[in-house]
Amino acid sequence: MTSPRIYLDNAATSFPKPEVVYAAVDQYQRELGCAVGRGSSAAATQVQSLVNQCRANLAELLGVPKPEHVLFAFNGTDALNLAIHGLLRPGDRVITTCWEHNSVLRPLKHLEALGVQTEFLAPNEQGTFSLDELQSLLEKPTRLVIFTHASNVTGCLQPIEQATRLAKDRGALVLIDAAQTAGHVPINFKDLGADALACPGHKGLLGPLGTGLLIIREGLEQELVPTRQGGTGTDSMSENQPTDLPARYESGNHNAVGLVGLRASSEWLLRRGVASIEKQVAELAELLESGLSSLPRVEVLGAGPKVGVVSISVPNIEPQVMASLLDQHFHIETRAGLHCAPRSHAALGTLELGGTVRFSIGPFTTANEIETAVEAVAQICAAM
Ligand SMILES: Cc1ncc(COP(=O)(O)O)c(C=O)c1O
DSSP states (O other): OOOOOEEOBTTTSOOSOOHHHHHHHHHIIIIIOOOTTSOOSHHHHHHHHHHHHHHHHHHHHHTOSSGGGEEEESSHHHHHHHHHHHHOOTTOEEEEETTOOHHHHHHHHHHHTTTOEEEEEOBOTTSSBOHHHHHHHTTSOOSEEEEESBOTTTOBBOOHHHHHHHHHHTTOEEEEEOTTTBTTBOOOHHHHTOSEEEEESSSTTOOOSSOEEEEEOTTGGGTOOOSOOOOOSSSTTOSSOOOSTTGGGOOSOOOHHHHHHHHHHHHHHHHHOHHHHHHHHHHHHHHHHHHHHTSTTOEEOOOSSBOSEEEEEBTTBOHHHHHHHHHHHHOEEOEEEOTTOHHHHHHHTOTTTTOEEEEEOOTTOOHHHHHHHHHHHHHHHHHO
16 A cells, blocks of 8 residues: 655645635636626626635735735745835845845846845854844945745744844835745734735645735835736726736736635634644644754754754755655655755755755644654665
8 A cells, every 4th residue: 555645845835725725716716717806797796805805814814904015926936026126226235145045036136237236144053144244234225135034945034023123224125035934923014014025825825826925015115116017907098007006016817716715725824823833833843853853864954943844964865866765665745956045055055965855844744744754764864
């Protein structure tokens, strides 16, 4: 008999989703099927109302006072691109960290050629960065500071509250990449005091792929230039892009099926409570980390407070080999390689080895699955 599938790649995208997500997507596909904001039939009105509820749920979940400040995007990368391209102009200076994903690094690299200057905070032993260094870099005029909330390689939580305060005190704009934290740790956008926060809808928020969001604070629309123009289903006589929110940034048809699923998952999260997921995932991450780090030769990367992401490195076993063996022999799905975050591996010293093997936990992961994964790594290490 084959062993059951164990999915430990929730940092890439969450799986499984809550049952209500499958039911909502199925109902939309079979019974509704209309575009959002483009018609007035009973079905179209129902779809519009589901999408409005999705926006309201996300605002409630993430501490956003007005739902229209939740802008829909198609993934985390799309939301980050809107913020980065929409806020930066030639001559601007940006500060960021070496823990960022390529969805931050690559837009910044692209903008470098157009005269945007990026400075990187040095990594420290805890897998974060120094607030003192940030303070000194902020002495020069800075347009934007970008922090990931938690590294997608080590899971290490970054000191974003203190860092945001420092940056705001110096008049810089702050963008948070919450790809690994939204739905995993409680976030209150208003209390955080950042200008914008981007995240996918398909990871911790448990919605379908093809969903993402950018949250903006009141008034940021004066600074944030839309990066797309087009049909919004409103004010159709005008050739100018509407200026009201969220239409200013939401041109073209929405991913209605994805948003209907995200409505269901956000409602599920509101009922379940993100703090309770955080606690459950932290217990499993502790079990995983202590189990893996007790194995000879296995190094767990990154110290300090983390989300449910655990990366390991084993001398003489390439990450791709370990991940393939876990998949083929134990049906355990992990992710091997650089995880689209090359500077993180340069900081951790895992670039030469081809990265790490990453295990990432979701709200449906069980202790039994974690124990099986630790035992599987132990068997592979013993055999090689
Ligand atoms: C830290 C971080 N930022 C951004 C992204 C990009 O999100 P998406 O895959 O939804 O584009 C990811 C995805 O893995 C991530 O881990």
